[in-house]
Each structure stands twice: as C-alpha cells, then as structure tokens.
Amino acid sequence: MTSDKRVYLFDTTLRDGAQTQGVDFSVPDKIAIAEALDRMGVDYVEGGWPGANPTDDRFFETPPAFETATFVAFGMTRRPGRSAENDPGLASLVNSKAPAVCMVGKTWDFHVDLALGVPLSENIDMIGESVAHVGARKAEVMFDAEHFFDGYKANPDYALDCVKAAHEAGARWVVLCDTNGGALPHEVERIVAEVVGVIPGERLGIHTHNDTENAVANSLVALNAGARQVQGTINGLGERCGNANIISLIANLALKTDFEIGLGKEQLAHLTALSRLLDDRLDRLPQRSAAYVGESAFAHKGGLHVSAIAKDPKTYEHVPPETVGNRRHLVVSDQAGRANILARFAECGIEIDPKHPKVGGLVEEVKHREFAGYAYDGAEASFELLARRTLGTVPEYFTLQRFRVMDDRRWNARGELVTESEATVTLSVEGRDMMTVATGNGPVDALDKALRKALTPIHPILETMWLVDYKVRILTPQAGTEAVTRVMIESGGRGGRRWRTIGVSPNIIDASFSALYDAITWKLFHASDIKESEAGIGIAAS
Numbered sequence: 001m002t003s004d005k006r007v008y009l010f011d012t013t014l015r016d017g018a019q020t021q022g023v024d025f026s027v028p029d030k031i032a033i034a035e036a037l038d039r040m041g042v043d044y045v046e047g048g049w050p051g052a053n054p055t056d057d058r059f060f061e062t063p064p065a066f067e068t069a070t071f072v073a074f075g076m077t078r079r080p081g082r083s084a085e086n087d088p089g090l091a092s093l094v095n096s097k098a099p100a101v102c103m104v105g106k107t108w109d110f111h112v113d114l115a116l117g118v119p120l121s122e123n124i125d126m127i128g129e130s131v132a133h134v135g136a137r138k139a140e141v142m143f144d145a146e147h148f149f150d151g152y153k154a155n156p157d158y159a160l161d162c163v164k165a166a167h168e169a170g171a172r173w174v175v176l177c178d179t180n181g182g183a184l185p186h187e188v189e190r191i192v193a194e195v196v197g198v199i200p201g202e203r204l205g206i207h208t209h210n211d212t213e214n215a216v217a218n219s220l221v222a223l224n225a226g227a228r229q230v231q232g233t234i235n236g237l238g239e240r241c242g243n244a245n246i247i248s249l250i251a252n253l254a255l256k257t258d259f260e261i262g263l264g265k266e267q268l269a270h271l272t273a274l275s276r277l278l279d280d281r282l283d284r285l286p287q288r289s290a291a292y293v294g295e296s297a298f299a300h301k302g303g304l305h306v307s308a309i310a311k312d313p314k315t316y317e318h319v320p321p322e323t324v325g326n327r328r329h330l331v332v333s334d335q336a337g338r339a340n341i342l343a344r345f346a347e348c349g350i351e352i353d354p355k356h357p358k359v360g361g362l363v364e365e366v367k368h369r370e371f372a373g374y375a376y377d378g379a380e381a382s383f384e385l386l387a388r389r390t391l392g393t394v395p396e397y398f399t400l401q402r403f404r405v406m407d408d409r410r411w412n413a414r415g416e417l418v419t420e421s422e423a424t425v426t427l428s429v430e431g432r433d434m435m436t437v438a439t440g441n442g443p444v445d446a447l448d449k450a451l452r453k454a455l456t457p458i459h460p461i462l463e464t465m466w467l468v469d470y471k472v473r474i475l476t477p478q479a480g481t482e483a484v485t486r487v488m489i490e491s492g493g494r495g496g497r498r499w500r501t502i503g504v505s506p507n508i509i510d511a512s513f514s515a516l517y518d519a520i521t522w523k524l525f526h527a528s529d530i531k532e533s534e535a536g537i538g539i540a541a542s
Contacts, residue, residue, distance in 0.1 A: 006259075008261075011232065011246055014034065017278075020239060031064055049073070050095075079126075100142070102173075105127045108151030127169070129169070147177065163199060206219050206231065207244075209243055220249075250263070268325075298326055373475045405509055422439050444509070461523065462523065464493050466493075468492040491522075502514075
C-alpha cells in the first residue's frame with residue numbers, strides 16, 4: 001500500500017529546459033540526461049514533444065530503456081473544431097513509444113477567449129475528450145492545467161470545471177501550473193488546499209516557474225497542502241527565470257521533510273554529479289552558489305567559522321555535504337586564520353605540526369598577498385602551490401628565462417582584417433634550454449601554446465589539460481592604463497577535474513603567465529593522481 005506521504009518526482013528538463021535561451025539539446029544530450037535521471041530514481045522523465053521538431057522525433061524513435069522512470073511524451077489537447085480521433089497532435093502522442101502522455105490545456109477563461117476564441121464550454125469538452133481518447137490508448141495520461149493559478153484567481157469556478165473534466169475523464173495526474181511564475185507561496189498553498197477539496201491530493205501535481213524566485217517554495221507548500229506530484233528541471237533550467245529546481249526539491253524533500261520519494265541515500269549522494277552533468281552537457285560553468293550542490297554551498301571563509309566547523313560541522317552546515325555528493329570547502333583569504341590554513345593543509349594532503357612556525361608565516365603571507373590583489377578563496381590550486389613552496393615541497397618543472405608576445409593587426413590577401421598573436425618563450429627544462437614559437441587567438445592563447453609546445457614532449461600528460469575559463473579584473477581602475485590586473489584561470493582535465501590559479505601584475509600578460517605557470521605546475525605535481533582519475537578510479541572535482 002502506498003503511503004499518503006509518497007511524492008512522485010516528474011522531471012521536465014528535456015522539454016521545459018530546452019526552452020532556455022541559449023540551450024539546444026542534441027539527441028545524445030537527451031539520452032545522457034534521461035538515463036542519469038533514471039539512475040537517480042526520478043519517477044517520470046518528460047522527453048519532449050513528438051512531432052514538434054526533428055530532434056524530439058529522433059529521440060522518441062528510440063527512447064531510453066528505463067529501469068525506474070516512466071517515459072512521458074508532451075503535447076496539447078485537441079484543437080478546436082476537430083474530434084479527438086482526427087487531431088494530428090493527439091495522433092503523434094498516441095503513436096509515440098512513450099507509455100505515458102502529459103497534455104497541456106487552457107484553464108484561464110481569459111486565454112480561452114483570447115487564444116482559442118471558443119466558448120468556455122467547448123474548452124472543457126476539448127480537455128475531457130482528449131484525456132479520455134489518449135487514456136484509452138496509453139498506460140497513463142496527465143493533464144497540465146496551464147495558467148491555473150491566474151485562472152483560479154480570475155474565475156475559480158471555471159478553473160475548477162476544467163481540472164474536474166480532466167480528472168473525471170481518467171487523468172492519473174492533474175498538474176496545477178503557475179505558468180508565468182507570478183504566484184506567491186501563501187496563494188499557492190491556499191488554492192491547492194481548496195482544489196484538494198474537489199480532486200484528491202494523490203491525483204494532483206504542481207508545476208511552478210521561478211519568476212518571483214519562489215518556484216521551489218511554491219512547490220513545497222503545494223505538497224504541504226496535499227499535492228503529491230512535483231515537477232521541475234535540473235538546476236532550474238527553463239525559459240525566462242527558469243522552473244522549479246528539481247535538484248533542490250529532491251534534497252529538501254529527502255533531508256528536510258517526512259515526505260517519501262523514490263530514491264535512497266546512495267542515489268541522493270549522486271545529486272551533485274547530476275547537477276554538474278547537465279552543466280557539462282551544456283558546456284557552461286556550474287553555479288558556485290547553488291544550494292546543496294554548488295561549490296560554495298559548504299564553503300567557509302571566516303576564521304571563527306572554520307574553528308567552529310572543526311569542533312562540530314553542524315554549527316554552520318545544515319546538512320553534511322557528502323549526503324548530496326558535495327564536499328566541505330575551507331577557503332583561505334585575508335579573513336582567514338590559522339584554522340583555515342590548517343584545514344586547507346589537510347584537504348591538500350599536507351601533513352604539518354600545527355605549531356610549525358611556517359604556518360603563522362603563511363597566514364601573514366596570504367594576508368599580504370591579498371592586500372596586493374590576490375584572491376585565494378577562488379584560486380585553490382595557487383594557494384596549494386604557495387603553501388607547498390613555503391614548505392619547500394614543489395619541484396621546479398621548468399624555469400622561464402624570458403618570453404615575448406607580439407600582436408600583428410593587418411589586412412590579409414583576401415582583404416580581411418585579421419589580428420594574430422605570436423609568442424616566443426625560452427625555457428630551461430630538465431637541464432635543457434629550449435626556445436619555442438607559437439601563434440594563437442590572442443596573446444594569452446599564443447603564450448599557452450608556446451609553453452605547451454616546449455613542455456608536452458617531456459610531460460605528455462599536459463595534452464589532457466585545457467583552459468575552461470579566463471577572467472580579468474582591473475584592481476586599480478583609477479590608474480587608467482597603468483592599473484594593476486588580476487587574472488584568474490580555470491583549467492580542466494579528464495574525469496571532470498578542475499582547478500583555478502591566479503596571477504596579479506600591472507601587466508596583463510605577465511599576470512596571465514603567472515596563472516598559467518601555476519596551472520601547469522599544479523597539473524604536473526598531481527600527475528599521478530590525475531593518471532589514476534583518467535584510468536577510471538575517479539577523483540572528485542577540485
């Protein structure tokens with residue numbers, strides 16, 4: 001017997017998420033994301049809209065073989081003036097290989113008049129007939145009540161008549177949608193509670209958008225009011241301000257409530273990996289401040305905080321980070337004290353007596369450097385190297401004797417204006433003096449390529465390293481073109497490992513070289529760890 005506290009998770013990333021500006025899923029993207037959601041234990045995965053575009057058509061031709069999730073096709077109720085049997089949209093849903101269908105229909109009288117231009121009663125017939133037609137041919141049919149909360153506030157009797165028509169026609173779920181994201185939690189909770197008086201809560205779902213930054217809150221209060229299906233997208237992907245973030249919903253439901261969801265502790269521990277999988281497929285950086293799964297979600301900067309964390313992590317952490325697959329991150333900065341430094345030593349695998357005189361010296365060095373413009377709270381790899389150099393434990397893999405970078409802006413033979421950068425570096429590597437020249441798309445790219453050209457034959461592991469992000473900040477804008485510049489470089493490698501390094505100088509190329517030098521040195525220092533990760537042992541992203 002199913003508990004009345006059981007909540008069913010419905011993911012709409014592959015449809016709602018695809019409406020995000022700048023997002024264009026390929027078929028392999030959809031397959032990878034769908035399979036990851038199935039492994040997570042999500043109950044429903046909405047694959048898209050068959051017949052809407054070639055990508056969705058190809059995806060629905062060979063849908064993933066799920067072990068847990070139910071595959072769902074999305075579409076519309078029948079068109080005005082057509083019967084359900086002769087509607088091409090419904091035919092696409094019925095003919096799809098998805099065992100379940102979710103259909104959207106109007107529930108706001110204003111939209112029925114404006115968009116459909118039909119009598120209000122005909123819209124109710126469209127809903128009931130469509131649900132009955134598809135329900136007779138599919139294992140499960142759901143009705144997505146578009147703009148329900150706006151409709152209910154404008155004409156509650158009509159909005160209720162629409163959802164009752166779907167329920168009475170056999171809809172397994174009637175999903176109440178805050179389509180424009182304008183409802184607030186107290187409104188959602190009140191309205192859902194009133195709907196539960198007409199339709200049983202175990203047949204109701206909630207679908208919210210984040211236009212007021214309340215999508216997750218609105219989803220939770222709807223469940224508290226009686227709904228038992230909740231919809232969302234990975235990382236809150238979606239048009240405008242996005243949808244309810246199913247990552248946060250899963251964590252909140254599993255760790256903060258007595259609701260039951262269809263996944264256990266082992267699956268919950270993969271939540272951070274699921275979040276970052278989506279970002280990797282979209283080739284974008286994860287949001288550092290994301291709740292539960294962001295890199296800063298369990299980051300501690302103040303020295304007093306770190307001292308308290310060392311005694312009892314619950315002091316500043318509402319859940320243990322490992323429960324969602326994340327990790328504690330103790331930041332080193334000019335606000336940090338000895339406790340931060342020692343904690344970061346432990347994270348880096350550096351064993352040292354806490355009373356060692358170099359610990360206090362490193363604290364002061366960090367504060368001095370950050371006053372000069374360094375920011376080690378965002379450049380953990382550079383901090384680790386600084387700490388190890390203070391202790392004298394970092395080999396000098398190469399010595400730069402000099403470098404020169406030139407830019408050539410000219411018209412080519414085709415009459416096109418081009419700008420080309422050329423870098424020359426002179427290095428000493430393992431007792432050998434080397435000079436290499438490389439061109440690139442900008443001076444930093446050229447410098448990076450010239451360094452790699454010299455070093456890769458000796459250190460081939462550098463072939464598995466690449467630039468992920470490059471940021472520049474002007475620290476003294478009042479100095480004009482003589483301003484001090486901070487360069488932050490994020491590098492990546494196989495297995496999802498990433499590390500950040502920093503350089504500061506009045507010369508942007510010099511600052512870039514410092515950050516590149518640390519990035520390459522960190523990679524080489526951890527070469528054995530990285531080889532193990534690339535061999536499949538797996539190391540958490542740095």
